[in-house]
Each structure stands twice: as structure tokens, then as C-alpha cells.
Amino acid sequence: MPVTPTYPGVYIEEIPSGVRTITGVATSITAFIGRAARGPVNDPMIINNFGDFERLFGGLQIKYPMTYAVKDFYMNGGSQAIIVRLYKGPDEDEEDGEGNGEGNGNGNGGNGGGNGGGNGGSNGGNPSAKKALIDANGLSLEAAHEGAWGNNLQVRVDHDVPDDLPWLDRYEDLSTGDLFNLTVRDSGTGDTETFLNVTVKKNSQRPVDLVLKNGSSLVRVSGDLPGSIPTAHAALEAGDSPWDDHTPPYHSSVTTEAAASEPLTGKEDWTGDPSAETGMYALKKADLFNLLCIPPDVLGADTPKEVYQEAMTFCKAERAMLIVDPPAAWGENKTDLISDPQAKLGSDIGLTGLAARNAVLYFPLVLESDPLREGQIDTFVPCGIVAGIMARTDTQRGVWKAPAGVDATLNGVQGLQVKLTDDENGLLNPVAINCLRSFPIYGQVVWGARTLRGADQLADEYKYVPVRRLALYIEESLFRGLKWVVFEPNDEPLWAQIRLNVGAFMHNLFRQGAFQGSTPREAYFVKCDSETTTQNDINLGIVNVVVGFAPLKPAEFVIIKIQQMAGQIET
Numbered sequence: 001m002p003v004t005p006t007y008p009g010v011y012i013e014e015i016p017s018g019v020r021t022i023t024g025v026a027t028s029i030t031a032f033i034g035r036a037a038r039g040p041v042n043d044p045m046i047i048n049n050f051g052d053f054e055r056l057f058g059g060l061q062i063k064y065p066m067t068y069a070v071k072d073f074y075m076n077g078g079s080q081a082i083i084v085r086l087y088k089g090p091d092e093d094e095e096d097g098e099g100n101g102e103g104n105g106n107g108n109g110g111n112g113g114g115n116g117g118g119n120g121g122s123n124g125g126n127p128s129a130k131k132a133l134i135d136a137n138g139l140s141l142e143a144a145h146e147g148a149w150g151n152n153l154q155v156r157v158d159h160d161v162p163d164d165l166p167w168l169d170r171y172e173d174l175s176t177g178d179l180f181n182l183t184v185r186d187s188g189t190g191d192t193e194t195f196l197n198v199t200v201k202k203n204s205q206r207p208v209d210l211v212l213k214n215g216s217s218l219v220r221v222s223g224d225l226p227g228s229i230p231t232a233h234a235a236l237e238a239g240d241s242p243w244d245d246h247t248p249p250y251h252s253s254v255t256t257e258a259a260a261s262e263p264l265t266g267k268e269d270w271t272g273d274p275s276a277e278t279g280m281y282a283l284k285k286a287d288l289f290n291l292l293c294i295p296p297d298v299l300g301a302d303t304p305k306e307v308y309q310e311a312m313t314f315c316k317a318e319r320a321m322l323i324v325d326p327p328a329a330w331g332e333n334k335t336d337l338i339s340d341p342q343a344k345l346g347s348d349i350g351l352t353g354l355a356a357r358n359a360v361l362y363f364p365l366v367l368e369s370d371p372l373r374e375g376q377i378d379t380f381v382p383c384g385i386v387a388g389i390m391a392r393t394d395t396q397r398g399v400w401k402a403p404a405g406v407d408a409t410l411n412g413v414q415g416l417q418v419k420l421t422d423d424e425n426g427l428l429n430p431v432a433i434n435c436l437r438s439f440p441i442y443g444q445v446v447w448g449a450r451t452l453r454g455a456d457q458l459a460d461e462y463k464y465v466p467v468r469r470l471a472l473y474i475e476e477s478l479f480r481g482l483k484w485v486v487f488e489p490n491d492e493p494l495w496a497q498i499r500l501n502v503g504a505f506m507h508n509l510f511r512q513g514a515f516q517g518s519t520p521r522e523a524y525f526v527k528c529d530s531e532t533t534t535q536n537d538i539n540l541g542i543v544n545v546v547v548g549f550a551p552l553k554p555a556e557f558v559i560i561k562i563q564q565m566a567g568q569i570e571t
Helices: 050-057 065-075 112-123 148-152 166-170 208-215 267-271 279-285 305-318 328-332 334-339 341-349 354-358 383-396 422-431 465-481 492-511 535-539
Strands: 030-034 045-047 081-085 133-136 139-143 153-158 179-186 192-199 219-221 252-256 291-293 321-324 359-363 366-370 376-380 434-439 443-447 524-527 546-549
Touching (some): 030 065, 030 279, 030 383, 050 081, 065 081, 065 376, 081 279, 208 219, 267 279, 267 305, 279 305, 305 321, 305 341, 305 359, 321 383, 321 465, 328 334, 354 359, 359 383, 422 434, 492 524
Parallel strands (some): 030 291, 291 321, 359 434
Antiparallel strands (some): 133 252, 139 219, 153 179, 153 252, 434 443
């Protein structure tokens, strides 16, 4: 602030520099959408390695191809992923199996009759609930997430609470007799959680519903809290485990079993509801994603093209790239594809228009050994592999480098569904079908770098993947880095600050080799002045910033000219 002098002397005033550093955003955060064995549903979860995926979503599952794509992503250099687990529950009009819940009221929750009745209820009929339910001796619990994984849950209640808890004195109506301990175990994985000194009273430090909501990955309280604490399970006998079968019981098991997810069929099963932010639109809840993979729901099947169509539009709005997998039939009958690739691309994929700048297709499928089937070789979609290679290339070279070439090797791949010749590659590349190739010494590599607007006839300015991804990177970085401009006085001092900050960001990219040109003037420009922002714009509250750059384009064709020198005469 300006100094207001009031006394004779020397005053110090700090003047703001106007420098606000624009930080580049991440470029290869990859979102995966599909079914998994367990984990949150319609909630984008960030993971940083495949170990995280195994702990939260259950790891590899033969029934769920998305799990293989995530594995491929990390095997090929991926770093950060966002997982949106989809779950399609049983039809609501299906009848519950006979006996669901019967026996819960037979005697108190701690006796053998109540436990046996509950188990009998879970065995009647087919599971029709989305979440597994447990009656823990009067405390109603449910699995934290949908799916059959919750059928393995076990819960034990005990009253071994210390008498001298210091925080009890802060609550007039709370005593040691109102507290209990809760232990939860997933018998499928062995994961165990223990919650000490919890209570069913809301006016307390540790109400069990909030404790489980904030601290458990396995269970939640179902419905309202009961009026009294749950009965303790039987005391352990010497040498026994709390998870052994015993009468009276040492623990409570699931009383109503949950169903596994039904296969995804209709487009809405993938895309979900934009207003409710479910399905694909759950990614609106994520801060940022750069790449989107939607593997098929069943091994050997295809992702519906209607899903890709909506996903491409969504990616355009979110400044992300959609990685499209080829139909399985293309590899099974290569002749049909090679004979008229433009027609097959239109009929089987159908991604056209300007939004196709944000989509990229790779062919063919890859051959990998399946660790869940004794290492047998099977075909898998390449989207996870390609996303990992993009992440690897971004780290090693930068987002402006095409994720293709002899360094873009496909790790963990035993081969390709189809081996393409140079001539066949020459028919697919001009229509924007990026090929995966197999070469001696180099192995399997990515051998194409075009967006789905990359057909030669279109002559689109975003023909190449690195050019489009660099533009999206700059757009997202400036979008986030210029939020401070909002509500600032719209005049030359502001414009000068914008030119300074955006220019510094662009110059940093120039020094890293992101642009063509040997000088900054040849490589980029930043314009924000009275020409870009007229008085009418100022009256409307608008400031216009024009940023241009000369992108690097990949050298697709290397032509070597050889001339024979003959008839040279010595002089």
C-alpha cells in the first residue's frame, strides 16, 4: 500500500513486482473408466502405482478388462491415474431371496440363534443387494462400497474399554459403559481394521457412524444408530482366533449378500448422468485429467462407438485426449480394413468433426501373457500401454515430442495381433490410424502420431498428437495461471503484467525446445493491449490475451537421397 507520511523521516515502501509465476500443469494424468472387483463407485480416485490399485480396487480380475489396462499403464511408464469404478446393480424389481434377514430378531445378537438365523438369510436365493449388510449384535452395518467383495466381511464387538479415558469428563451423559470396540475384517484379503472406544451416542467425541465414515475402507453404519451399544461377542478361548466359527459366535458375518456388477450394456452404463456426475461424468469431480481410456467391458469385446462419441465431446470440453481402441474384428479380418480403411474407420468408429482433434486411435490389439491364466497368451486393448508411453515420453522428452518411434517400445507385450507391412502401414497412416509395429532389434513400438483429424485430406492444423497435446497443455496452464486477473482493473498496467507473466511461461517452453524457431520472436508471441482489448471489451468486463506459438511437428517421413558420383577426373 502507498505510505502516508505523517512525521519527518525516512519511509520504506515495498512495491509489488507484478510477477505471478504460471506453472505448467501435468500432461499425462490418465483416467480409466470401467468395472473393478471393489472400491468406490462413481468417485474418481487418484492412484500413483499399481499397488494402490490392488489395495483399493482389487487388482487384476479376468472379468474386468480395465484392470489389465491399468497394469499396462504402469508397466509402460505411467505415474498418476484416476480410476472411476462403474457398478451396474441387480434389477430393482427382482425379489430378494427367501430368508433375507430372518433370524436377526431371534434372541439377542450375541447368541447362536441370532447368528445362525442371519447366516440362513444370506444363503436364501440369489444376492440382490448392491451392498452387503451385517447385523453386528444390534448395530446395522453395510459394506463401504457396492459389489460381492463385501460378502467376505466379518465384524467383532468387544467391551474391553479402559476406565480412565481423559476425554470422557467433557461429556456429562457419557460413561465407560457407553463405549465399545469394533474390529472389521475382510476375509477375502485379510485386511483388518480396529476402532477403539466408539459409541452410538451422537453427542460424543467418537460416534461410530462418523468414525467409520472417516476412517474405514470396509464398512459404514447403515441407517440410524441404535439406542444402546451392541452386545459383545463371546470371549475368546485360549488359542482361538476371533474369526473362527464358534458357538456362541466370536463375530458376525454378512446377513444380506451383495451381487457382483452386471455387465455394462447400454451407453449410459458407461457415460452416466452429467447432472449427477456419475459414470464418465464423475471425472468432473477430479481436478485434472489429460488422457482418457475406456477399455471394453468384457475381454474380446469392443467399447461401443456411442460411448466413444460422447467421451470425445467430453474430452474436448475438459481439454483432454481420448485414446480409442480398435475393434477386435479389424485384427481378425485385416483384409477388410486394408481394402478400405476410410470406410471402416467411419462405420466402426465414427469419430468425426473438430472434436476428433482430441481423439487418437491405435491398431492392432496386443498379445500379452495373462498372469491369471497360467501365463497363456491372449489379446488385450492397447490404450493403457499407449497412455503409459505418453507419460514416459512426457517425462523424458516433453509433451511436444511425439509418443512414437523406436524409443516408444511396448513393455510387457509378447507380440501384436496383426503384423503389418510397410505398404499396409502406408494405407492406414494417411487416414489417421496409428499403427503398432514389430521390428527386429527394436521390438514392438508405436509407429504413428496422428489425431483422428489427421487424415491427409483434412489438412487440419491439429493433425499430429504432440501438436494437439502441447496446445492443450498451454491452454490449461494459462487457464489456471491467469485466474488472478479476474476483477483486476482492466487497463495497461494489468495488460503489462499479463504480457510479462505469460511471456515468461512461453519463453521457458522455448528454452526447453518446445517450439520451432531459433529466436523467441520466431517461436511464440503474446499480445495483450488496446488492440486486443477495445474500449467496448473493457465496458463488457473482457480482457483478451492472444498467444501464438510455432509447434514442432514430427518427422513422419525420412527421405534419404543417394547420388552416385562417376567420371570424376583428378586434377
